[in-house]
Amino acid sequence: MAELIKVGMAELKVARHPAILTTLGLGSCIGIALYDSRTKNIGLVHIMLPSSSIATAGMNRAKFADTGIQDLVQEMVRIGSDIRNIVAKIAGGAQMFAFATQNETMKIGQRNAEASRAVLASLNIPLVAEDTGGNYGRTIELSSEDGTLKVKTIGFGIKYL
Amino acid sequence: MADAISELNSFHLDVLREIGNIGAGNAATALAKLLDKKIDMRVPQIRIMKFSEVSDVLGGAETPVVGILLQIHGDISGSMMFILDYPSSRLLVNILMGKPVESDLDYDELTCSALKEIGNILAGSYLSALSNMTNLKLMPDVPALAIDMAGAILSVPAIEFGKNSDTVLYIENVFTDGRDSVIGDLFLIPDDLSYGKLLEALGVG
Numbered sequence: 001m002a003e004l005i006k007v008g009m010a011e012l013k014v015a016r017h018p019a020i021l022t023t024l025g026l027g028s029c030i031g032i033a034l035y036d037s038r039t040k041n042i043g044l045v046h047i048m049l050p051s052s053s054i055a056t057a058g059m060n061r062a063k064f065a066d067t068g069i070q071d072l073v074q075e076m077v078r079i080g081s082d083i084r085n086i087v088a089k090i091a092g093g094a095q096m097f098a099f100a101t102q103n104e105t106m107k108i109g110q111r112n113a114e115a116s117r118a119v120l121a122s123l124n125i126p127l128v129a130e131d132t133g134g135n136y137g138r139t140i141e142l143s144s145e146d147g148t149l150k151v152k153t154i155g156f157g158i159k160y161l
Numbered sequence: 162m163a164d165a166i167s168e169l170n171s172f173h174l175d176v177l178r179e180i181g182n183i184g185a186g187n188a189a190t191a192l193a194k195l196l197d198k199k200i201d202m203r204v205p206q207i208r209i210m211k212f213s214e215v216s217d218v219l220g221g222a223e224t225p226v227v228g229i230l231l232q233i234h235g236d237i238s239g240s241m242m243f244i245l246d247y248p249s250s251r252l253l254v255n256i257l258m259g260k261p262v263e264s265d266l267d268y269d270e271l272t273c274s275a276l277k278e279i280g281n282i283l284a285g286s287y288l289s290a291l292s293n294m295t296n297l298k299l300m301p302d303v304p305a306l307a308i309d310m311a312g313a314i315l316s317v318p319a320i321e322f323g324k325n326s327d328t329v330l331y332i333e334n335v336f337t338d339g340r341d342s343v344i345g346d347l348f349l350i351p352d353d354l355s356y357g358k359l360l361e362a363l364g365v366g
Contacts, residue, residue: 008213009312009319010327024222025312028320048212048316048323060327063212096317097230097305108320137313139223154225154309 002144007031010063012045014075017144026092026138028109030116032069033089033140034125035147036081042144045072049108050115065115073123088125089149089161090116091140093132109133129161174207176363180294181205181332181347184287189336191282196256196338203335209328215315219246219346222312226250229280230317231304233288236297236362237355241287242318242348243280244311249343253279268308277304287347295362318348325356 002018009029015021017040023031026046034043045068052064061067076086093113113132120127131138131151141150149161185202193200208218216222227250229243245253254268257275268276281304292299307314315329322329329348336343351359 009215009316010212010323025216025310025316027309027313027316029316048320054324060212063323063327094313096228096307096309096313099232099302099305135307137310137316139310139312 004141007044007046009046010048010060012043012062012068012072012075014041014043014072014079015144016041016079019144020141022139022141024139026140027094027096028092028112030065030090030092030109030112030132031138031140032065032072032116032120033091033142033147033149034072034076034086035089035142035144036076036085037087037147038082038085039080040144041076041079041081042142042147043072043076044140044142045069047112047116050111065112066119069116069119069123073125083123083125086125087128087147088120089129089142089147090120090127091131091138091149091151091161094134094136094138096135096137098135131159131161173360176294177330177332178205178207180287180291181207181334183290183294184332184347185334185336187286187290188283188334191286192279192336192343195279195282196253198256198338201337201339203337206333207330208333209330211328212319212323215319215329216312218315219244219311222310224311225308226311226314227276228307228309228314228317229277229284229304230307231280231284232302233299234302235299237299237351237358239349239351239355240318240321241284241301241350243283244314244346244348245276246344249345250276252341252343273306273308277306280304280306283345283347287349291349295359297359297362318350321350 007023021044023046047068052067093109139152151159189200189202227245332347
């Protein structure tokens with residue numbers, strides 16, 4: 001039985017096979033799941049904001065798409081992965097509340113998804129699947145067995161990416 | 162700018178607690194009128210926590226909760242969010258509508274608008290407390306409602322706090338009619354520019 005490891009908001013973790021990394025209740029945040037099919041290493045980061053350009057000294061780097069993904073890749077490499085073998089899947093980026101007047105704050109989920117895609121592309125990591133957007137929360141589980149990402153919702157069923 | 166929340170000193174927190182007290186008092190009175198019941202409140206607690214701990218409040222990240230979000234306009238802008246745990250929301254709706262809600266996720270349009278109205282009243286109580294203490298003009302917008310996993314709902318205020326801080330600050334309220342209790346968490350989220358203005362108006366800037 002693989003160990004189930006929780007990744008909290010603004011946290012990142014990597015694990016060697018066999019393991020399952022999970023993050024619960026993603027809203028506008030994004031879960032970026034990395035999988036290395038060669039070593040079966042897995043990594044998961046739960047980011048909240050698109051860019052660390054607004055960060056101040058000493059801030060948690062896992063909170064931002066750019067620094068969070070960079071650090072996660074480094075951790076994967078540290079436990080023996082080659083960046084060329086890593087693929088990514090992302091989930092989350094919902095807009096939890098609908099307002100008549102749309103402002104930038106409300107579109108944060110969409111911006112988080114765009115930033116995550118851009119950061120992965122800049123690192124040449126293929127984005128092989130995603131389940132983003134909508135107006136509902138998601139719980140995700142990343143399995144080291146085959147890199148499957150299970151996405152659970154309340155009222156919108158379960159998907160396997 | 163350093164971490165906005167960790168820079169708050171005990172005096173700031175006292176002021177926030179006082180806003181919480183007056184706001185909750187107003188809210189209890191409003192609820193009592195609405196529900197035609199005697200409603201007491203416990204002294205509100207100010208809580209500050211790390212993001213990684215946020216999803217553990219209200220029974221865990223996957224627990225369904227009801228979130229009511231209002232945009233605030235006026236002298237400062239920002240938003241305010243009220244989160245009720247599921248049993249509390251059901252209790253309030255049952256009392257208000259005089260009928261039980263059948264199943265867990267069977268919240269129809271009427272029930273949702275009743276919840277929005279409750280959110281409106283509660284948030285309005287806090288806003289008027291804040292407005293009186295600061296002499297700032299504050300107006301709430303029409304509320305928006307979401308029922309979903311606690312983690313997903315909490316991500317909305319957490320992200321706003323995340324722009325300036327690595328922690329989240331909120332006021333936990335418990336209202337009771339002596340038999341049943343309603344537990345609700347209130348997040349006040351001033352926009353970037355409004356934060357300093359708010360503290361200044363409170364005389365603690």
